[in-house]
Amino acid sequence: REGVQFQDLIYEEALKKAGKERKMVFMDCYTVWCGPCKMMNERVFTQKVVGDYFKKHFIPLKVDMEKGEGKELAKKYQVRAFPTLLFIDKNGNVVERTMGAKSPQVLLEIAQEVLKK
Numbered sequence: 001r002e003g004v005q006f007q008d009l010i011y012e013e014a015l016k017k018a019g020k021e022r023k024m025v026f027m028d029c030y031t032v033w034c035g036p037c038k039m040m041n042e043r044v045f046t047q048k049v050v051g052d053y054f055k056k057h058f059i060p061l062k063v064d065m066e067k068g069e070g071k072e073l074a075k076k077y078q079v080r081a082f083p084t085l086l087f088i089d090k091n092g093n094v095v096e097r098t099m100g101a102k103s104p105q106v107l108l109e110i111a112q113e114v115l116k117k
Helices: 011-021 035-044 048-057 069-076 104-116
Strands: 024-030 058-064 084-088 094-099
Touching (some): 024 035, 048 104, 094 104
Antiparallel strands (some): 024 084
């Protein structure tokens, strides 16, 4: 499969894996009713170039902010708009936060900037 391979992990597991692999967690904070979230799923996260980059540099995590641990994570990270895309270090600190749908190119540019921090 091409595109971003979101990990089937809970948040704490993603942080541990990020620490072990010396990567950051990329968290897609979404809801099922969010139109821009659906667009990202169909047109951005499916792109091979995006998937390859994120596989190499991040632990991608997709979390529904209205279900399960998503409710607590939404509070913790003050997620109020969808999608909110968070780049989180292994200690759970937000390195970068961006909101709204992004094109593949813009998402890659943001990710590249995050890695320079």
